[in-house]
Every structure is written in structure tokens, then in C-alpha cells.
Amino acid sequence: MLNLITLAAQLDVGTGLALIGAGLAVFTGFGSGLGEGNVAAHAMDAIGRNPEATNNIRSNMILGIALAETTGIYGFAIAILILIMVLF
Amino acid sequence: MDKIWDYIVNKMPGELIVSLLIMVLIAIVAIILGHAIKKADPTKPPKGLAFLADWLVEFSLNTLNNNLGDAYDFAAPYLIFLVTFIPMAFMAGLFGLASPMTYFTIPLCLALVSWLGIQISAIVFQKLDYLKGFTSPLPAWLPIFVPINMLSKLSPLLSLSIRMFGNALAGSILMWLIYWATDSLSSLIFNNFNIFGMIIAPPFHAYFDIFSTFIQTLIFVLLTMQLISIEIPAPVHKKIKTKKKEEKQGC
Numbered sequence: 001m002l003n004l005i006t007l008a009a010q011l012d013v014g015t016g017l018a019l020i021g022a023g024l025a026v027f028t029g030f031g032s033g034l035g036e037g038n039v040a041a042h043a044m045d046a047i048g049r050n051p052e053a054t055n056n057i058r059s060n061m062i063l064g065i066a067l068a069e070t071t072g073i074y075g076f077a078i079a080i081l082i083l084i085m086v087l088f
Numbered sequence: 089m090d091k092i093w094d095y096i097v098n099k100m101p102g103e104l105i106v107s108l109l110i111m112v113l114i115a116i117v118a119i120i121l122g123h124a125i126k127k128a129d130p131t132k133p134p135k136g137l138a139f140l141a142d143w144l145v146e147f148s149l150n151t152l153n154n155n156l157g158d159a160y161d162f163a164a165p166y167l168i169f170l171v172t173f174i175p176m177a178f179m180a181g182l183f184g185l186a187s188p189m190t191y192f193t194i195p196l197c198l199a200l201v202s203w204l205g206i207q208i209s210a211i212v213f214q215k216l217d218y219l220k221g222f223t224s225p226l227p228a229w230l231p232i233f234v235p236i237n238m239l240s241k242l243s244p245l246l247s248l249s250i251r252m253f254g255n256a257l258a259g260s261i262l263m264w265l266i267y268w269a270t271d272s273l274s275s276l277i278f279n280n281f282n283i284f285g286m287i288i289a290p291p292f293h294a295y296f297d298i299f300s301t302f303i304q305t306l307i308f309v310l311l312t313m314q315l316i317s318i319e320i321p322a323p324v325h326k327k328i329k330t331k332k333k334e335e336k337q338g339c
Binding site: 059062063066069070073074076077080 | 247250251253254255257258303306307310311314
């Protein structure tokens with residue numbers, strides 16, 4: 001922990017702003033989380049209405065969640081890129 | 089030859105070595121199983137690993153048939169490879185090895201094979217329409233949208249590879265953070281003995297290594313097949329499926 005504090009004290013303003021940018025990039029997880037929750041909620045609705053189609057709905061739900069997750073992963077990848085560019 | 093040997097011994101990243109080891113392991117198991125199954129009595133039910141292999145072949149043929157029709161039966165070995173390689177590569181982190189999925193080359197290569205499968209089947213099924221598709225919303229003599237469409241053809245490659253890479257990397261970074269935190273916490277009590285890590289880490293391993301592994305494998309396989317089935321035009325797809333149904337009724 002002390003190491004991180006001393007590291008932060010040595011950085012200049014531009015680097016700090018870049019790190020804030022990395023934090024903002026990870027914030028895409030907010031939107032993708034909302035989307036994934038929406039997909040799962042509607043899948044539960046569908047299962048409640050039509051329990052025989054559970055298997056079909058489940059595989060489609062996982063596909064939809066994966067597609068919604070993509071944006072979050074992109075944000076994470078960009079944050080990692082910024083961190084690598086700035087700190088190393 | 090000396091240079092290659094020097095690279096393998098001194099400079100090769102650990103992730104690549106682990107992935108080669110996994111591939112050698114799969115190859116050895118597959119060869120032994122192949123011999124065992126050839127000699128086995130076909131009238132008796134298979135046992136042990138042979139049963140698993142039998143189930144795997146049947147499962148991959150069934151999923152391919154349900155999603156793409158009979159035309160893709162030749163792709164079953166690739167599906168079996170995905171279903172065995174991706175979980176082992178993800179779970180290498182559990183055994184203290186460097187997980188190959190955190191090295192971008194390996195998910196990129198897996199996604200490249202799937203992407204080539206998508207594009208080649210699009211060319212085979214759509215023929216000239218594939219080239220016309222590049223100018224798609226506008227007529228063929230007005231090629232304004234060609235660069236945008238070329239980028240959109242590349243997007244499955246990026247989304248497939250970055251999804252796996254990002255998930256594996258996020259899992260390994262979070263595990264590293266957990267071990268770091270518990271290590272500094274338990275250094276208040278013991279020297280060099282991570283007692284809090286022993287209690288706190290296992291549930292996180294169960295999520296990031298085991299659960300995430302199965303979800304990612306399922307997603308990769310399902311997405312590959314869905315992306316291929318999008319490229320097959322609807323009439324051809326329908327014809328393949330009805331043919332299959334007729335054959336089933338005939339039996």
C-alpha cells in the first residue's frame with residue numbers, strides 16, 4: 001500500500017488524468033450490467049410464462065448476456081491498455 | 089535450429105509453453121483413446137474415459153445438427169477441440185500455471201479459426217451475393233459503404249477474441265488482488281504464511297476459474313455456430329433442416 005502511495009506522489013498531472021480516464025473506461029460496466037440484468041429478467045419472465053421452453057430460453061439468454069457483456073469487456077480492455085501505456 | 093532451441097528455452101512466454109503442454113496432453117489422450125475404442129467390443133457399453141469421449145462426439149454432432157444442419161458434420165472435431173482446450177486453458181490458473189488465455193495470441197488464434205469458418209461458409213453459401221453484400225444498403229454501383237462493411241466483417245474476430253481474453257485477464261487480476269490483500273493482512277499475524285488467503289480465496293477461485301470457464305466455453309461455441317448460421321441464407325438453411333426431419337421420419 002505504501003508503495004502505491006509513494007508511486008502516486010511521483011506521478012505528474014497528465015498521468016493522473018490518464019488514470020482517471022482508465023477509471024472512466026471501466027465505468028462502461030454500469031451500462032453492460034444494466035443490460036445483462038434486463039436480459040435475465042425478461043428470460044425469467046419468459047420461463048414463468050412457458051416453463052416447457054426452459055432449455056431453449058436458457059441458451060438464448062446466455063447468448064444475449066454474452067453479447068451485452070461485450071461492451072463491458074471492451075471498456076476493461078481499454079482501461080488495461082491505458083494502464084500499460086501509462087505505468088510501464 | 090540453435091536459434092529456435094534458444095527461443096524455446098530462454099525467451100518463450102510461459103503461457104505458450106502451457107498451451108503446448110495442454111495440446112500434447114490432449115493429443116496423447118486422444119491417441120490412446122482411439123486405440124482403446126478401436127479394439128473395444130461394440131456390443132458392450134463404453135467405460136470410463138471412452139464413455140466421456142463417446143458422449144462428447146455425440147454431443148458435438150447433436151449441437152451442430154440442431155444449429156447448422158447436416159452440412160457441418162465435418163466441423164465436429166473442431167467443436168470437440170474447443171470443448172476440451174478452452175476449459176483446460178482457463179483452468180490452468182487453478183494448478184498454479186500461467187493461464188494461456190491471458191496471453192492475447194491464443195484467444196486471437198482461436199477466434200481467427202472461428203472467423204475463417206464464418207467467412208468461408210458465407211462465401212460458399214452466398215457466392216456472388218457475398219461480394220454484393222459489401223455495398224449492402226446501397227445498390228452495387230455505389231460503393232460508399234465498402235470500408236464500413238469491411239470493418240463490420242472484422243468485428244466478430246475482435247469480439248470473440250477480446251471477450252475471452254478480457255474475461256480471463258479480469259479473473260486473474262482480481263485473484264492477484266485478493267492474494268495481495270490477504271497476504272498483507274495475514275503478515276500481521278504470521279510471516280510468509282497466507283492464512284486469510286486460504287479461507288477467502290477458494291470461493292473466488294470457484295467463480296473466476298471454474299464457473300467462468302464453463303460459461304465462456306459455452307458462449308464461444310454457441311456464438312461461433314450462431315454467427316455461421318446468420319451467414320447461411322434462409323432458404324438454404326430451411327432446406328437443410330427439412331431434409332434432416334424427413335430422414336428422421338424415414339427411420
